Amino acid sequence: xxxxxxxxxxxxxxxxxxxRDALPCxxxxxxxxxxxxxxxxxxxxxxxxxxxxxxxxxxLALGFTLTHARAAEALPGDSVYQLGLPLVDQxxxxxxxxxxxGKPRLISMFYSSCKFVCPMIVDTLRNTERxxxxxxxxxxxxxxxxxxxxxxxxxxxxxxxxxxxxxxxxWRLARTDAAHVRRLAAVLGVQYKQLGKxxxxxxxxxxxxxxxxxxxxxxxxxxxxxxxxxDAIRRVLxxx
Amino acid sequence: MRQTRIPGNATPRVSRARxxxxxxxxxxxxxxxxxxxxxxxxxxTSFLSVIETEADAKPQPVAAFALRxxxxxxxxxxxxxxxxxxxxxxxxxxxxxxxGYLSHWPSATELGGKALPxxxxxxxxxxxxxxxxxxxxxxxxxxxxxxxxxxxxxxxxDARGDSAWRRQLLDWYAKPSxxxxxxxxxxxxxxxxxxxxxxxxEWVDDYAALMVTADSRDQNDPDRLKFCGAAALSxxxxxxxxxxxxxxxxxxxKAADTTANLGxxxxxATDAKVMP
Numbered sequence: 001x002x003x004x005x006x007x008x009x010x011x012x013x014x015x016x017x018x019x020r021d022a023l024p025c026x027x028x029x030x031x032x033x034x035x036x037x038x039x040x041x042x043x044x045x046x047x048x049x050x051x052x053x054x055x056x057x058x059x060l061a062l063g064f065t066l067t068h069a070r071a072a073e074a075l076p077g078d079s080v081y082q083l084g085l086p087l088v089d090q091x092x093x094x095x096x097x098x099x100x101x102g103k104p105r106l107i108s109m110f111y112s113s114c115k116f117v118c119p120m121i122v123d124t125l126r127n128t129e130r131x132x133x134x135x136x137x138x139x140x141x142x143x144x145x146x147x148x149x150x151x152x153x154x155x156x157x158x159x160x161x162x163x164x165x166x167x168x169x170x171w172r173l174a175r176t177d178a179a180h181v182r183r184l185a186a187v188l189g190v191q192y193k194q195l196g197k198x199x200x201x202x203x204x205x206x207x208x209x210x211x212x213x214x215x216x217x218x219x220x221x222x223x224x225x226x227x228x229x230x231d232a233i234r235r236v237l238x239x240x
Numbered sequence: 241m242r243q244t245r246i247p248g249n250a251t252p253r254v255s256r257a258r259x260x261x262x263x264x265x266x267x268x269x270x271x272x273x274x275x276x277x278x279x280x281x282x283x284x285t286s287f288l289s290v291i292e293t294e295a296d297a298k299p300q301p302v303a304a305f306a307l308r309x310x311x312x313x314x315x316x317x318x319x320x321x322x323x324x325x326x327x328x329x330x331x332x333x334x335x336x337x338x339x340g341y342l343s344h345w346p347s348a349t350e351l352g353g354k355a356l357p358x359x360x361x362x363x364x365x366x367x368x369x370x371x372x373x374x375x376x377x378x379x380x381x382x383x384x385x386x387x388x389x390x391x392x393x394x395x396x397x398d399a400r401g402d403s404a405w406r407r408q409l410l411d412w413y414a415k416p417s418x419x420x421x422x423x424x425x426x427x428x429x430x431x432x433x434x435x436x437x438x439x440x441x442e443w444v445d446d447y448a449a450l451m452v453t454a455d456s457r458d459q460n461d462p463d464r465l466k467f468c469g470a471a472a473l474s475x476x477x478x479x480x481x482x483x484x485x486x487x488x489x490x491x492x493x494k495a496a497d498t499t500a501n502l503g504x505x506x507x508x509a510t511d512a513k514v515m516p
Contacts, residue, residue, distance in 0.1 A: 189494075
């Protein structure tokens with residue numbers, strides 16, 4: 001069953017990749033940069049005219065359709081990016097969760113004042129990355145979202161990032177509000193409970209998202225890299 | 241309509257004619273405008289939840305809040321999906337609701353014989369319940385808020401030590417859930433909240449945290465977080481089977497799950513603005 005699911009995901013990912021390649025850049029949304037780099041560029045003159053035409057068509061379309069509905073249509077129904085999640089990173093920069101679309105991503109939840117498990121989450125993510133080639137490593141983002149928005153201000157996250165020599169900006173430590181923490185935990189399958197101020201009990205899960213934000217693999221193993229999880233990352237990076 | 245469902249002893253004596261007139265008035269009012277849902281104030285307290293397993297656990301302070309007097313109904317949820325199209329069953333992303341979501345409605349925007357307007361809405365996911373509550377400028381209650389309110393009988397704030405009251409709850413939990421759901425409007429408890437027991441299970445905000453053990457540092461046994469039956473035996477008050485069943489049921493769910501007997505009600509701060 002597992003294999004079927006994985007191969008289905010793989011097929012779907014491959015299909016979306018090829019679809020994206022076939023589409024003009026403007027349709028890629030947040031994947032635009034990547035798209036620009038890979039799509040053959042016509043001559044400047046033609047490109048400008050094409051851009052104007054496309055923009056006009058898009059504006060027209062927007063006039064008739066809700067922007068929100070359009071964005072949701074493009075995103076798979078089981079994508080965690082369906083969750084509108086406002087985040088702020090260690091540099092105080094606001095960004096949207098779904099802006100990570102277009103690139104596979106490793107994600108986990110933690111809190112900075114945690115002394116035991118959370119440092120191990122960072123270690124485990126590093127060990128997982130070390131199992132990849134440098135080229136593969138560059139193709140994935142890492143996002144750690146705090147369970148403790150009261151304590152984990154951007155300054156606290158920045159402190160942790162410096163202390164642990166976090167590879168920013170490819171890695172991002174982020175916070176959101178309490179209501180969104182619970183929603184993100186729900187979609188990722190992270191169980192947690194606040195025990196006291198800045199004290200949480202939580203399950204530790206590393207989640208691999210594919211480029212469209214679908215959960216491709218999960219691992220609850222801490223410490224050394226989980227071989228099955230590393231394999232899953234390789235598959236997401238190279239669907240063939 | 242509602243008055244007839246309240247057991248006689250809880251209903252003030254009203255003449256039949258006046259009752260009929262009142263019912264007619266009420267139904268006109270609800271059909272003309274969706275009446276603002278009633279929230280009642282629940283005072284602050286100190287409460288020892290049945291989940292607290294440690295022998296030295298102390299009662300926790302629970303701040304004052306306002307709780308919806310009744311669960312959300314099919315009619316109310318229909319009005320919500322009509323104004324929030326993204327929560328229609330034919331629009332909702334699978335991330336937020338499984339395929340059973342509102343599947344007892346004949347269509348995405350109609351109630352039918354299996355979903356009467358005054359029945360509590362069921363087959364709703366935690367995400368959908370959250371979104372609905374936000375539309376009432378509210379949220380889902382936390383477990384301790386729910387438990388603390390549900391511990392009240394019609395006369396005392398904490399009836400958990402009353403064996404007659406507990407037996408009454410167990411009678412409902414023991415009833416097979418094959419028949420049609422009753423309408424909302426059961427007898428009010430001390431605070432004026434209805435249907436906490438005896439009608440449906442209800443989502444709470446922290447349903448997923450109910451069985452999280454106090455110490456996640458023991459990574460040798462990740463399954464400790466996933467059980468439910470065995471844990472019930474270690475819970476403080478073994479006589480509270482009714483609550484334990486509820487906790488076990490909620491703990492087994494995922495946020496996109498829906499079931500035929502699971503509904504919800506909302507809560508908010510006592511000073512929250514009512515409806516924009």
